[in-house]
Amino acid sequence: xxxxxxxxxxxxxxxxxxxxxxxxxxxxxxxxxxxxxxxxxxxxxxxxxxxxxxxxxxxxxxxxxxxxxxxxxxxxxxxxxxxxxxxxxxxxxxxxxxxxxxxxxxxxxxxxxxxxxxxxxxxxxxxxxxxxxxxxxxxxxxxxxxxxxxxxxxxxxxxxxxxxxxxxxxxxxxxxxxxxxxxxxxxxxxxxxxxxxxxxxxxxxxxxxxxxxxxxxxxxxxxxxxxxxxxxxxxxxxxxxxxxxxxxxxxxxxxxxxxxxxxxxxxxxxxxxxxxxxxxxxxxxxxxxxxxxxxxxxxxxxxxxxxxxxxxxxxxxxxxxxxxxxxxxxxxxxxxxxxxxxxxxxxxxxxxxxxxxxxxxxxxxxxxx
Amino acid sequence: xxxxxxxxxxxxxxxxxxxxxxxxxxxxxxxxxxxxxxxxxxxxxxxxxxxxxxxxxxxxxxxxxxxxxxxxxxxxxxxxxxxxxxxxxxxxxxxxxxxxxxxxxxxxxxxxxxxxxxxxxxxxxxxxxxxx
Ligand code: SF4
Ligand code: SF4
Numbered sequence: 483x484x485x486x487x488x489x490x491x492x493x494x495x496x497x498x499x500x501x502x503x504x505x506x507x508x509x510x511x512x513x514x515x516x517x518x519x520x521x522x523x524x525x526x527x528x529x530x531x532x533x534x535x536x537x538x539x540x541x542x543x544x545x546x547x548x549x550x551x552x553x554x555x556x557x558x559x560x561x562x563x564x565x566x567x568x569x570x571x572x573x574x575x576x577x578x579x580x581x582x583x584x585x586x587x588x589x590x591x592x593x594x595x596x597x598x599x600x601x602x603x604x605x606x607x608x609x610x611x612x613x614x615x616x617x618x619x620x621x622x623x624x625x626x627x628x629x630x631x632x633x634x635x636x637x638x639x640x641x642x643x644x645x646x647x648x649x650x651x652x653x654x655x656x657x658x659x660x661x662x663x664x665x666x667x668x669x670x671x672x673x674x675x676x677x678x679x680x681x682x683x684x685x686x687x688x689x690x691x692x693x694x695x696x697x698x699x700x701x702x703x704x705x706x707x708x709x710x711x712x713x714x715x716x717x718x719x720x721x722x723x724x725x726x727x728x729x730x731x732x733x734x735x736x737x738x739x740x741x742x743x744x745x746x747x748x749x750x751x752x753x754x755x756x757x758x759x760x761x762x763x764x765x766x767x768x769x770x771x772x773x774x775x776x777x778x779x780x781x782x783x784x785x786x787x788x789x790x791x792x793x794x795x796x797x798x799x800x801x802x803x804x805x806x807x808x809x810x811x812x813x814x815x816x817x818x819x820x821x822x823x824x825x826x827x828x829x830x831x832x833x834x835x836x837x838x839x840x841x842x843x844x845x846x847x848x849x850x851x
Numbered sequence: 852x853x854x855x856x857x858x859x860x861x862x863x864x865x866x867x868x869x870x871x872x873x874x875x876x877x878x879x880x881x882x883x884x885x886x887x888x889x890x891x892x893x894x895x896x897x898x899x900x901x902x903x904x905x906x907x908x909x910x911x912x913x914x915x916x917x918x919x920x921x922x923x924x925x926x927x928x929x930x931x932x933x934x935x936x937x938x939x940x941x942x943x944x945x946x947x948x949x950x951x952x953x954x955x956x957x958x959x960x961x962x963x964x965x966x967x968x969x970x971x972x973x974x975x976x977x978x979x980x981x982x983x
Contacts, residue, residue: 499968501925504944507964508952510896517894517955714901719870738903756901762950769903 489528502527509690512683514705514754526690533689534589534597536627537571540620541613541647541656542603546638547573549675550682569597572615583616590630598688599631601659604640604647608655624662633667633694634659637681639777642670642701649783660701667694670701674777677758680706700780702752711748711774714756717741735771745789746773753778871900872910875956879914879939882958886938892963897954907954914939914956921965927952931962 492502506524510517539547551574568574569589572582589597601624606612610619628634636659639645647656660668671684684703687695695703712718720726720740727734727741740746748756751774755766767774773789776782875895882893897907915935923929927946934941940962942955957963 498925499970500923500964503964503968504923504925504927504929507955508944508946511898511953511955514899517896520894716871716901716903757899763898 487529487531509686512679513687514683523690530690534569534593535600536569536586536589536597537600538623538627539573540603540605542640544573545675546602549678579616594630596632598633599628600635600637601641602637604644604656604658605662606654606656612654628663628666631666634663635669635671635684637671638676639672639674642672643780646783668701669694669703672702672778673753677754679758680754706754707752711751711753711756715748715768717768741768741773743791744773745791747776748774751776751779871902872906875910879958883938886958892959895956914941931965
């Protein structure tokens with residue numbers, strides 16, 4: 483099927499070159515690219531055709547779709563209607579049952595080898611009957627749909643790493659998309675839910691450049707997940723000085739000190755919350771006074787209490803941070819450094835969650851099951 | 852209340868600062884030097900900054916308001932406000948619904964987007980021709 487380019491479509495709607503450049507400016511910012519890339523984005527969009535997108539929702543809470551439909555920059559309506567052709571999304575579309583499945587089959591047929599598949603939710607393997615759509619098991623639908631897709635985007639921690647359904651004791655035998663789709667270009671966009679503009683930013687990147695952005699070892703786009711929450715946290719100057727809130731209502735908390743001792747998982751968590759923020763950029767968890775839960779990391783549900791600190795040594799924090807600065811090491815590395823040094827100590831005390839509990843190797847995912 | 856952005860954000864402890872204000876002002880200083888020396892245009896995406904509540908407003912105050920303000924209407928409103936530092940522009944783009952879709956600082960003689968664009972001039976010619 484020959485689809486219009488975005489530029490052709492905008493021109494048809496009477497959008498001027500200035501309007502197009504403005505759209506490209508917003509999109510460049512959304513994709514977390516520097517403003518100097520605007521002309522490259524414009525150039526790419528002049529020839530980019532609107533791909534067909536099939537969105538599959540499996541074992542999930544609809545939080546990821548909720549997050550997506552609340553992204554506003556550019557509006558999701560703009561993104562869906564101007565930029566992509568969302569041919570199947572059973573939560574958002576009006577049709578259901580057989581009629582909806584027909585739309586999916588038609589999109590797959592007409593755009594064979596060219597369509598994009600977005601998945602939210604994990605896939606139960608213990609009994610495929612645990613989760614079905616129009617009588618089709620999740621695993622069968624996933625395999626059938628991705629067979630002729632150009633790429634797959636796993637949205638949310640459930641699709642990316644198994645998420646909540648996968649948490650011990652993993653009653654449904656939930657697995658991630660990557661466990662079942664080893665042979666397709668795959669982008670993981672984790673988060674519980676992911677930051678809305680990260681979802682749209684990743685989609686926009688693929689649609690603009692027709693390629694997968696650079697990924698880290700957990701399959702996440704580096705532009706959004708390249709830095710830890712801690713590395714971009716505005717409270718970091720307090721962490722560096724060793725000033726920590728000890729309870730949620732003490733003087734330190736009121737003064738906006740670091741939340742590390744209240745369980746903040748920022749140092750081990752790679753996500754864009756600290757810059758892109760939430761609710762139309764109003765605030766984000768740490769700014770609202772609560773530590774990061776680590777929701778964009780595999781197994782964050784099983785990493786011990788959200789309120790237990792990652793293992794910290796007594797007293798030596800500021801000093802170690804100082805050493806790291808002097809040695810040119812990123813602050814985010816300090817926690818790792820200290821955790822290594824004091825692991826034995828922490829284990830003996832059983833008082834804290836260790837880095838190893840948290841940054842679990844993805845291949846060990848099934849241990850708790 | 853219409854929108855989340857209508858809720859006033861009050862900075863109750865100015866001591867909580869990310870340190871980004873200083874580094875942005877430094878970046879602007881060097882960019883302005885380059886504009887003068889080499890005509891280099893520079894843009895800073897304000898959305899990519901880890902601000903604390905109120906810091907962006909503080910930057911707006913530091914930069915102040917200059918002599919020129921341009922309003923553009925293309926896929927929603929855009930405001931190009933010259934700051935009190937000549938050559939430093941504060942740019943806000945809105946969509947049709949009035950939500951901010953991007954905020955930038957541009958260091959240039961005149962923001963690029965303000966100039967009439969080749970493509971638009973061509974289509975203007977076409978339309979004029981039909982009126983001859
Ligand atoms: S530990 Fe948490 S609150 Fe403290 S600086 Fe790091 S991310 Fe921010
Ligand atoms: S602050 Fe941490 S837990 Fe909260 S949304 Fe961001 S990554 Fe997830």
